[in-house]
Amino acid sequence: MPNNGARILRTIATAxxxxxxIGAAPVLAQxxxxxxxxxxxxxxxxxxxxxxxxxxxxxxxxxxxGNDPERIIALRMDWRVAADGTVxxxxxxxxxxxxxxxxxxxxxxxxxxxxxxxxxxxxxxDLPATFPTAAAVYHSGxxxxxxxxxxxxxxxxxxTVVVYDTVGVPRAHVTLSQLHVSSAxxxxxxxxxxxxNDGVAYARMTGRIVLRQNGALVADQTTSIPVLFANETRVFxxxxxxxxxxxxxxxFTVDYGGPTLIQATTEVHVR
Amino acid sequence: MKQQLLASIGAAxxxxxxxxxxxxxxxxxxxxxxxxxxTVTVTSPGSVTCNPGTTVTGVVACTxxxxxxxxxxSTKAGTASLTTAAVASxxxxxxxxxxxxxxxxxxxADNGSAGTHGAATFxxxxxxxxxxxxxxxxxxxxxxTYNVNLTFGIDSSVVNADTYTLSSGWTVTASTT
Numbered sequence: 144m145p146n147n148g149a150r151i152l153r154t155i156a157t158a159x160x161x162x163x164x165i166g167a168a169p170v171l172a173q174x175x176x177x178x179x180x181x182x183x184x185x186x187x188x189x190x191x192x193x194x195x196x197x198x199x200x201x202x203x204x205x206x207x208x209g210n211d212p213e214r215i216i217a218l219r220m221d222w223r224v225a226a227d228g229t230v231x232x233x234x235x236x237x238x239x240x241x242x243x244x245x246x247x248x249x250x251x252x253x254x255x256x257x258x259x260x261x262x263x264x265x266x267x268x269d270l271p272a273t274f275p276t277a278a279a280v281y282h283s284g285x286x287x288x289x290x291x292x293x294x295x296x297x298x299x300x301x302x303t304v305v306v307y308d309t310v311g312v313p314r315a316h317v318t319l320s321q322l323h324v325s326s327a328x329x330x331x332x333x334x335x336x337x338x339x340n341d342g343v344a345y346a347r348m349t350g351r352i353v354l355r356q357n358g359a360l361v362a363d364q365t366t367s368i369p370v371l372f373a374n375e376t377r378v379f380x381x382x383x384x385x386x387x388x389x390x391x392x393x394x395f396t397v398d399y400g401g402p403t404l405i406q407a408t409t410e411v412h413v414r
Numbered sequence: 415m416k417q418q419l420l421a422s423i424g425a426a427x428x429x430x431x432x433x434x435x436x437x438x439x440x441x442x443x444x445x446x447x448x449x450x451x452x453t454v455t456v457t458s459p460g461s462v463t464c465n466p467g468t469t470v471t472g473v474v475a476c477t478x479x480x481x482x483x484x485x486x487x488s489t490k491a492g493t494a495s496l497t498t499a500a501v502a503s504x505x506x507x508x509x510x511x512x513x514x515x516x517x518x519x520x521x522x523a524d525n526g527s528a529g530t531h532g533a534a535t536f537x538x539x540x541x542x543x544x545x546x547x548x549x550x551x552x553x554x555x556x557x558x559t560y561n562v563n564l565t566f567g568i569d570s571s572v573v574n575a576d577t578y579t580l581s582s583g584w585t586v587t588a589s590t591t
Contacts, residue, residue, distance in 0.1 A: 184451070229546070297462070300455065
């Protein structure tokens with residue numbers, strides 16, 4: 144029975160984090176002892192304004208705040224932002240025309256740090272003369288990983304350095320294509336807003352929710368909205384709780400840093 | 415007339431400048447340059463071991479806890495996040511069975527974060543991936559220290575009888591955009 148893959152279990156042990164080199168396939172290997180590694184990276188966000196045939200550079204500082212020496216490895220990456228704001232690391236080139244991964248470099252890309260040591264790493268964007276000249280924002284970056292000199296670690300720290308490059312003066316604009324507020328639970332109202340970036344720049348936004356009942360202010364909350372790239376859509380949701388039953392007017396205002404604010408108003412009946 | 419008026423204004427400006435007390439000239443500017451930054455300190459036990467035993471349904475908790483501490487300063491509207499990534503999408507057992515890493519579920523819990531940050535979201539039984547699974551995120555603006563515990567469980571219903579050992583190289587990654 145166990146031979147046919149039936150889910151009958153004997154002694155099954157799954158151990159996370161025993162092994163060999165980074166990126167290797169799972170294999171049996173020596174056990175890594177308990178560990179504590181520390182990595183500080185700054186800045187995490189780099190914004191360049193370089194066009195075709197131009198070069199831009201910045202320093203990225205890395206620091207080993209742990210008690211043991213460690214190796215910092217810079218891995219080129221593409222990335223995008225999930226709805227919750229989390230950075231999703233992708234293979235270089237995944238973002239296709241929006242990617243500048245091939246034009247970015249970090250030197251040195253592999254550095255050893257003693258405990259307490261700080262080093263600068265040079266981040267350079269070198270765009271070829273054939274790079275598009277149309278106004279737009281491109282992005283890629285690096286994943287910086289810290290590993291012990293032995294290379295064996297169960298769980299290690301890392302940080303992303305996201306790089307934007309703005310070519311020309313791209314138009315920034317977003318629209319609010321849909322706004323819906325519901326009250327599915329007692330004393331709660333959930334706003335769902337569909338935001339569309341119909342510009343060619345990325346949008347780093349805040350959303351302000353103002354709730355009034357019979358003209359009286361009940362809630363006024365401002366929340367950051369994760370980066371939204373051109374031609375992308377995101378549904379922003381926010382729940383307000385501890386509301387008394389009754390009818391409310393809700394105003395939602397999006398500030399994307401442009402010359403105008405985007406605002407919509409709707410009504411909700413809280414149970 | 416227009417020239418006279420301009421001349422008068424110019425003379426007045428000079429007079430005002432001359433009348434300023436000497437101490438007013440000793441001014442200075444204060445420039446604050448606070449860059450985005452993240453510190454990630456990951457403390458892990460020798461291994462996290464998941465042993466479903468005789469359980470064949472539901473999630474079984476694994477032993478040991480991984481702890482992540484540090485600090486993050488983000489851009490004004492930048493969300494700060496911690497993600498955890500596995501090094502391989504499948505784990506091969508000694509008898510040749512394979513186990514998807516998504517069978518290993520991660521739960522993250524606040525263990526004493528402090529400072530300025532927006533709404534916090536923590537993962538509950540989130541499937542592991544190689545691309546990165548969100549452990550915690552904080553809406554911006556953020557200037558804060560965090561302390562987050564990561565615990566794991568395994569979906570016993572997808573584990574065939576075997577002994578599995580997963581590669582090292584799991585990462586806990588701090589990000590902001």
